[in-house]
Amino acid sequence: MSEIIRVEDVWFRYEGADFWALRGVSLTIKKGELLAIIGQNGGGKTTLAKNLNGLLKPTKGRVMVDGLDTKTAPTHEIVKRVGYVFQNPSHQIFESTVWKEVAYGPTNLGLSPEEVKQRVEWALSEVGLQGYEQYNPYDLDYGKMKLLTVASVLAMKPQVLILDEPTTGQDHAGRRLLSYLSKKLNREGFTVVIITHDMRFVAETVNRVVLVSNGEILMDGSTREVLNAFDVLKKAAIKPPQIVQLASELRKKGIDINALTVEEALQEILKHYKS
Amino acid sequence: MDMVWVKNMEPIIKVENLTYAYPTSKDFVLKNISFTVNKGEVLAVIGPNGAGKSTLLKALNGLVPHFYGGKYGGRVVVSGFEVLNTPISKMSTKVGFVFQDPEDQISGLALTVWEEVAFGLMMLGYPREEIDKRVREAIDYVGLTGLEKRSPFELSGGQMQRLAIATVLALRPEVIVMDEPTAQLDPLGKYEVLSVIEKLAVSGSTIVLAEHEIEEVVYFADKMLLLDKGEAVAYGDTRKVVTMVEELKRRGVDPPSVTELTSLLKEKTGVDVALPVTLEEAVKIYSELLR
Numbered sequence: 001m002s003e004i005i006r007v008e009d010v011w012f013r014y015e016g017a018d019f020w021a022l023r024g025v026s027l028t029i030k031k032g033e034l035l036a037i038i039g040q041n042g043g044g045k046t047t048l049a050k051n052l053n054g055l056l057k058p059t060k061g062r063v064m065v066d067g068l069d070t071k072t073a074p075t076h077e078i079v080k081r082v083g084y085v086f087q088n089p090s091h092q093i094f095e096s097t098v099w100k101e102v103a104y105g106p107t108n109l110g111l112s113p114e115e116v117k118q119r120v121e122w123a124l125s126e127v128g129l130q131g132y133e134q135y136n137p138y139d140l141d142y143g144k145m146k147l148l149t150v151a152s153v154l155a156m157k158p159q160v161l162i163l164d165e166p167t168t169g170q171d172h173a174g175r176r177l178l179s180y181l182s183k184k185l186n187r188e189g190f191t192v193v194i195i196t197h198d199m200r201f202v203a204e205t206v207n208r209v210v211l212v213s214n215g216e217i218l219m220d221g222s223t224r225e226v227l228n229a230f231d232v233l234k235k236a237a238i239k240p241p242q243i244v245q246l247a248s249e250l251r252k253k254g255i256d257i258n259a260l261t262v263e264e265a266l267q268e269i270l271k272h273y274k275s
Numbered sequence: 276m277d278m279v280w281v282k283n284m285e286p287i288i289k290v291e292n293l294t295y296a297y298p299t300s301k302d303f304v305l306k307n308i309s310f311t312v313n314k315g316e317v318l319a320v321i322g323p324n325g326a327g328k329s330t331l332l333k334a335l336n337g338l339v340p341h342f343y344g345g346k347y348g349g350r351v352v353v354s355g356f357e358v359l360n361t362p363i364s365k366m367s368t369k370v371g372f373v374f375q376d377p378e379d380q381i382s383g384l385a386l387t388v389w390e391e392v393a394f395g396l397m398m399l400g401y402p403r404e405e406i407d408k409r410v411r412e413a414i415d416y417v418g419l420t421g422l423e424k425r426s427p428f429e430l431s432g433g434q435m436q437r438l439a440i441a442t443v444l445a446l447r448p449e450v451i452v453m454d455e456p457t458a459q460l461d462p463l464g465k466y467e468v469l470s471v472i473e474k475l476a477v478s479g480s481t482i483v484l485a486e487h488e489i490e491e492v493v494y495f496a497d498k499m500l501l502l503d504k505g506e507a508v509a510y511g512d513t514r515k516v517v518t519m520v521e522e523l524k525r526r527g528v529d530p531p532s533v534t535e536l537t538s539l540l541k542e543k544t545g546v547d548v549a550l551p552v553t554l555e556e557a558v559k560i561y562s563e564l565l566r
Contacts, residue, residue, distance in 0.1 A: 041432060041461040141325055169458055171324040171487060173527030197461045200532070237463040242490055242532040242554055249558040255565045262536045269540060272565045 004160055004191055005029040005052055005082070010061035012047055012215075021047040023215040024061075029193065031159070034186040035208035036194045036223075039236055044215040049162050049195050053082035066159065080109070083158035087165040089145035090138075098124070098140070098148055099133040105156040123155040127181060143174035150181065160191040167198045179205040203227060203241045203260040211236055227260060287450060287481050288312040288335065292349035295330065295339060304330050306505045307349070312450075312498075315479040319492045319513070322502035323527040328485040329375075331502065332452050334358065335483060337366035354449045368399075371443035373436075373453040380439035381427045388414065388430070389423040392441050399446075413441040417471050433464025440471055451475065453484045465491075490531040493517055493552045501526060518550040533557035 005028070012022035022044050029035065029052075039045045050056040051063050054070040063070045066081050086092045095101040099120060106119045124130050127147040132140065137148055146166060153161060163182065167175045175198065182205050186192045196202060202209060202223060209226035211219040213236040219226050227233070227240050230248065239245075243265050247257040255272065259265035288311060295305040304327045312318045320328050333339040337358045340347040351358040354369045374380050385391035392410045401409070414420055417437035422430070427438055436456055443451060453472070457465040469491050476482060476495035486492050492499075492513075499516035501509035503526040509516050517523075520538040523530045530538075533551050537560065540546060548564060551557040 040463050143324065169324075171527060172529040173323055199462070237466070239462060239466070243536065245554055246533055246536075246557050246561070249554070250561055250565070253558075253562045255562065257561075257565075262532050262539070265532075265536050266539050266543070269536075269561065269565065270543060273540075273544060273546070 002031050003028050004031045004066055006064040007048075007051070008062050008064070010048075010051060010058040010063060012044075012051060012056060013059045014047075020059075020215055022051070022058075025212075025215070025217055027210060027217065027220065029160070029191060031191055032186070032189065033208060034182065034192045034194075034206050035210060036196055036202045036206040037210045037212055038195075038197055038199075038202060038226075038238065039212040039218075040197065040238075043213045043236070045195050045212045046164060047215075048212060049084070049164060049193065052160070052193065053084050053162060054078035055084060079158075080156060081158055082160040082162060083153035083156055084162045085149050085153050085164060085166065087168055089142070089149045092149045092152070093137045093145065096136060097133065098129065098135050098137055101137055101148060102151050102155050105152060109156065119155045119157070123151040126154055126185070127151045142169055143171070143177065146170065146174070146178070147181070154185075158190075160193060161185060162193045162195070164195045165197075166194060167196060167201050175201055182206075197238070199227070199238065200241045203244065211238075224258075224260060285314050286311040287314045287354055288318075288483065289352040290334075290349070291351075293331075293334060293351055294346075294348040295334065296346040297330075297343055298345045300345070302505075303346070304505045305334070308500075308502075308505075308507045309349075310498075310500055310507065310510055312481060312483060314481055316497045317476045317480075317482045317484065317495055319489075319496035319499045320483065320485045320502060321487070321489060321492075321499055321516075321528055325504075326502040326526075327505040328502055329454050332372070332454050332483060332485055335450065335452050336370040336372050337361060337363040338372075368446070369448060370450045370452055371446060371448035373439050373443055373451065373456050375455040375458050377432065377435040377439040377459075380442065381435065386426060387424050388419060388427055388438055391427050391438060392445050395442060395446050409445045409447070413445040416444060416474075417441045418467070431464060432460045433467040436460060436464065436468045437471055440468070450481045450483065453482065453486075455485050455487065457486065457488055489517065489529070490554075493531060501528065503527075514552055517552050520550070 007025055007027040010022055010025045011020055013020050037045045051058055054075050057071050065078050068077060070078050093101055095104055102120045102123050103116050106116045127150050129147055166178045179201055182192050206223055209223050210217055211226055219232050227244050243259055243262060247259045250257045257268045259268050290308055290310050293305055293308040294303055296303045322328055330339055334351050335353055341363050382394050385394050392413050393406050396406045417440050419437055457468050473495045496513045499513050500507055501516055509519055509522055517530055520530050520535055531552055537550050548560050551560050
């Protein structure tokens with residue numbers, strides 16, 4: 001896989017702040033990856049994510065997106081490639097209908113009305129919001145508002161999609177739907193980066209996990225590696241999902257179970273149970 | 276001599292056939308809800324977003340119907356006061372309310388954590404010494420000692436939510452109502468706030484709590500009420516409700532992972548084990564089953 005984003009020794013300090021929010025972060029994201037950036041609030045994960053699409057520019061070091069340096073390339077060139085879905089849908093939504101909200105981005109790209117129409121229809125069908133075109137966004141429930149913000153960003157056809165805390169404020173059904181949608185978009189070729197601290201969501205959704213704490217990357221590895229690194233997670237005050245804890249406790253008792261999700265645990269336990 | 280704790284079985288909250296619609300809602304958002312909460316009990320209200328959880332909680336302190344208006348049927352009695360006939364000002368001395376977003380709770384008028392906690396007591400005209408004592412106790416209880424002079428807006432999410440709880444505790448309400456108090460917090464914040472709630476539960480506070488973190492809530496909730504589309508679709512002892520795996524899944528609510536796992540295993544193999552509701556119970560069951 002070829003790389004789409006390269007973060008090279010990035011240091012970041014907010015204007016007027018007397019501390020570094022990022023301290024020497026390096027990271028490469030390849031095309032087609034599905035990864036999570038996890039960590040506590042205030043640890044630097046959102047700052048890192050906003051450096052990935054040029055919303056913030058590194059104080060020191062550099063970020064390359066599709067070969068473009070975010071410090072020197074025009075912001076609209078970066079934003080076209082890396083779409084950012086904000087945590088709070090009401091910080092993103094401003095149009096009076098669902099259709100207009102999704103059409104805003106592609107219209108601004110200067111696309112023809114026909115192309116805009118196709119993009120809007122496609123983006124709404126991707127997230128399952130066909131039929132809601134004429135709704136006022138604020139009449140949608142919270143889960144659908146979130147889907148609408150994903151559609152608005154998708155309509156720009158970015159190569160990379162960043163989802164900032166997509167499950168905050170969602171109920172369990174909303175969380176499952178967002179997990180399904182992230183995997184589906186990734187299968188269709190989008191590179192998906194999810195900022196989250198919902199460990200069950202991480203276990204059920206992504207392949208790679210980057211753990212950020214105190215402005216540094218504490219660990220970067222497969223979901224299985226990171227969620228089983230209890231000592232490192234503890235340093236970041238993160239509890240692994242219940243299933244991962246169960247498997248770990250059983251291994252301590254000599255029962256070899258290795259699982260991240262309920263479904264995996266079921267298969268593993270069935271193997272043991274039958275033998 | 277063996278000692279046991281006996282909980283006082285006097286209901287402090289009695290809800291009978293509560294039915295309610297906001298002035299603007301097309302349909303009823305609460306339909307014929309009945310339950311009781313005894314003194315010292317913890318009731319967890321679970322269900323998908325839009326099920327009516329927040330509305331139900333607001334019916335306990337009188338925001339529903341006094342603030343919102345609307346169509347109201349049935350009876351809610353808290354600490355002997357019928358909510359429909361009692362002004363919010365009176366109900367709010369009986370029922371403390373913790374909102375989902377701590378920023379909704381913080382007055383914005385107080386410059387420090389200490390003043391924020393003292394604010395309600397000052398408004399009620401308590402003497403200085405009593406205010407000092409209660410503020411100190413409340414801040415200590417939620418683990419914010421040392422931060423008294425900070426601005427509330429300099430706190431982390433978990434600290435701010437614990438401050439919100441302290442402002443409620445300082446007024447010593449008979450019932451504490453919390454509306455998804457951890458929904459906006461990171462894992463550390465969730466842990467901090469859930470630890471305070473568990474401490475309150477163990478020390479005999481009466482609590483009604485809406486919460487999605489069911490894996491944590493099972494450790495301290497005595498009962499659960501499952502709401503869906505304004506109806507109470509399950510109600511009873513926590514273990515009973517949380518092991519209704521099919522019912523929960525149908526309503527879009529995930530039971531604890533270990534409960535769901537074991538339910539699936541029973542379905543596949545017919546093995547005869549009790550459904551665990553905590554990690555510890557599951558470890559015990561599986562280490563015996565797979566030995």
